[in-house]
Amino acid sequence: MRLQIFAEHDHAPQFNKRDVAFLVRRILKDEGKNSDNINVILTGDDHLLEVNRRFLNHNYKTDVISFELGERGIVDGEIYISLDRAKIQAKRYGVPLEKEVLRLIIHGVLHLAGWEDATRSQKLRMRKRENALINALN
Numbered sequence: 001m002r003l004q005i006f007a008e009h010d011h012a013p014q015f016n017k018r019d020v021a022f023l024v025r026r027i028l029k030d031e032g033k034n035s036d037n038i039n040v041i042l043t044g045d046d047h048l049l050e051v052n053r054r055f056l057n058h059n060y061k062t063d064v065i066s067f068e069l070g071e072r073g074i075v076d077g078e079i080y081i082s083l084d085r086a087k088i089q090a091k092r093y094g095v096p097l098e099k100e101v102l103r104l105i106i107h108g109v110l111h112l113a114g115w116e117d118a119t120r121s122q123k124l125r126m127r128k129r130e131n132a133l134i135n136a137l138n
Contacts, residue, residue, distance in 0.1 A: 079108030
């Protein structure tokens with residue numbers, strides 16, 4: 001699996017790419033999925049709002065959007081993360097920006113692996129999984 005992280009935003013946090021790739025592989029393995037390529041794009045509110053409007057017909061700011069681009073059985077996708085939203089959320093949750101961005105990467109990978117968060121119970125289940133994965137890193 002190839003993981004690429006692109007920063008389209010000033011002051012993007014730096015990550016150990018190998019650690020993030022290890023985590024992504026672990027998530028996909030746990031979910032019984034294989035992957036060729038995942039791109040993470042760290043951007044700002046304005047760009048993610050445009051993506052949300054253009055591709056999902058949603059007219060609101062969001063923190064993360066995932067697009068599955070692969071063929072059946074192979075996870076291949078893009079995860080867009082708003083660093084503007086991540087900064088606000090990091091402050092709200094009292095965590096470093098890097099930890100919040102990592103949670104959003106995990107969230108995006110879970111979506112690529114088939115997880116949904118449309119209902120309250122799905123959101124709670126996903127948040128529990130995100131937290132378990134973050135805690136396993138520490």
